Amino acid sequence: MNLESVTLENGNEYVIVKEINDYLYLSNINNPDDFLVRKNVVIGDKEYIQGLSSKEEINEALKLYNESEE
Amino acid sequence: MANYSKQIFFRPTDGKVLNEDWESARKQIMDGNSPSPISNRGAVPVREEFADIKDGYVVNYQELLAKTPRPKMGIEIPNYQEHRISYDDTMKREKQGSKTIEVPSFTNEKYDHAHEEQRKTDDERKTKQLKKKMSKFNDKCLSDASVARDRNHKTKVEEKRFNEAKKKIKVFAAGVLLTIAVMGSVKGIDAAKDSFERADTRHAIAAMDEEEMARANQGYHVRDIVERNTRYIDHDPNKFFYENGAIANDILELPDELFEPALFTVYESMGPNRQNDVNDNIGNVIYNIGNRATIEENPTAYVETNGCRNFDEFLIRNGFVDENGMPNYELYENYGRGLLSAYNNAANLEYDRLINEHGGR
Numbered sequence: 001m002n003l004e005s006v007t008l009e010n011g012n013e014y015v016i017v018k019e020i021n022d023y024l025y026l027s028n029i030n031n032p033d034d035f036l037v038r039k040n041v042v043i044g045d046k047e048y049i050q051g052l053s054s055k056e057e058i059n060e061a062l063k064l065y066n067e068s069e070e
Numbered sequence: 071m072a073n074y075s076k077q078i079f080f081r082p083t084d085g086k087v088l089n090e091d092w093e094s095a096r097k098q099i100m101d102g103n104s105p106s107p108i109s110n111r112g113a114v115p116v117r118e119e120f121a122d123i124k125d126g127y128v129v130n131y132q133e134l135l136a137k138t139p140r141p142k143m144g145i146e147i148p149n150y151q152e153h154r155i156s157y158d159d160t161m162k163r164e165k166q167g168s169k170t171i172e173v174p175s176f177t178n179e180k181y182d183h184a185h186e187e188q189r190k191t192d193d194e195r196k197t198k199q200l201k202k203k204m205s206k207f208n209d210k211c212l213s214d215a216s217v218a219r220d221r222n223h224k225t226k227v228e229e230k231r232f233n234e235a236k237k238k239i240k241v242f243a244a245g246v247l248l249t250i251a252v253m254g255s256v257k258g259i260d261a262a263k264d265s266f267e268r269a270d271t272r273h274a275i276a277a278m279d280e281e282e283m284a285r286a287n288q289g290y291h292v293r294d295i296v297e298r299n300t301r302y303i304d305h306d307p308n309k310f311f312y313e314n315g316a317i318a319n320d321i322l323e324l325p326d327e328l329f330e331p332a333l334f335t336v337y338e339s340m341g342p343n344r345q346n347d348v349n350d351n352i353g354n355v356i357y358n359i360g361n362r363a364t365i366e367e368n369p370t371a372y373v374e375t376n377g378c379r380n381f382d383e384f385l386i387r388n389g390f391v392d393e394n395g396m397p398n399y400e401l402y403e404n405y406g407r408g409l410l411s412a413y414n415n416a417a418n419l420e421y422d423r424l425i426n427e428h429g430g431r
Binding site for chain 1 (some may be wrong): 236
């Protein structure tokens with residue numbers, strides 16, 4: 001299967017395993033133990049993948065993910 | 071009390087029914103004729119329908135004892151309750167050699183305050199632990215970096231690898247939510263239950279480290295106590311006693327941070343009448359733990375909780391202080407604050423129960 005991927009600032013390539021609302025759940029293509037959450041931001045006609053803004057937002061993202069996997 | 075049969079007390083050594091003595095002793099106390107004999111010390115409570123009574127003895131008492139959750143003899147009194155009663159001031163005065171002794175009172179206000187302070191301390195400690203644990207993940211998520219998204223940039227991934235990635239995140243999310251929920255005391259218990267059950271339990275457990283596992287177990291432990299309580303008491307009153315016995319013992323074994331949440335969650339799940347019954351049973355278990363320990367360590371010391379009208383009376387009656395409020399240093403030294411707290415709690419529970427029974431405060 002072909003998944004959208006992105007190379008982040010640390011040089012590692014991540015695939016987007018799920019997208020819920022604007023949250024992107026990324027997994028390191030070479031290391032499944034390395035995963036993180038980012039969010040999609042639209043500026044003008046372009047989209048960017050940015051970090052989350054708070055720990056509360058992280059928890060919210062984790063909660064959404066958890067619920068989506070019921 | 072609707073649907074509940076009579077609770078009787080029997081002597082664990084030979085099954086002799088003690089109800090009459092116990093009620094008689096309580097009546098004496100309520101009439102102001104204290105001190106009374108210790109009538110139910112070491113008595114085992116059981117619902118009447120479970121007991122085969124003949125000639126004033128419970129014939130099947132050994133069978134009942136085997137089924138009844140009981141504290142082990144010689145149990146080491148845990149210190150989990152130390153924080154629950156504020157004896158600090160009193161103990162400091164003793165150490166400093168002050169002649170002014172204040173008998174610690176056990177008012178709800180003082181209890182709540184001491185407890186609130188401890189909760190704050192616990193919360194701070196837990197928050198610190200959680201911060202450390204999640205910091206690595208947070209750092210990755212909270213990056214200031216921004217990269218352009220190209221939806222057309224694809225990478226081939228095997229389905230197995232994709233499923234593994236999803237599972238890893240799922241397990242982590244469940245673990246984090248569970249940890250937060252468990253640490254969130256009473257209100258967190260339901261959330262812990264929900265979040266944990268939504269995840270694949272087996273994988274979640276497999277992915278947890280030792281600390282996460284411990285927290286998960288605690289969350290389940292608390293939840294089980296609450297659920298068992300609700301399930302049996304609401305739907306099968308005949309199991310009331312046995313389940314309450316188990317609940318009380320389970321609660322006693324909980325770690326500090328979960329003791330109160332469990333206790334109060336159990337309380338909150340009941341109506342007032344059932345709360346009184348639980349008070350009774352929990353009080354009995356605590357009472358028996360303290361009582362047995364005392365008997366073993368000091369056979370001459372009498373410890374009485376049931377029937378004390380207030381904590382001062384309890385202290386005096388059991389020799390912890392004399393009638394002038396002077397403490398028996400040996401007893402304090404021997405049994406420690408944890409044990410005293412257990413007595414205190416039992417005395418208070420029984421006190422409240424008796425007050426309620428006689429028409430409220």
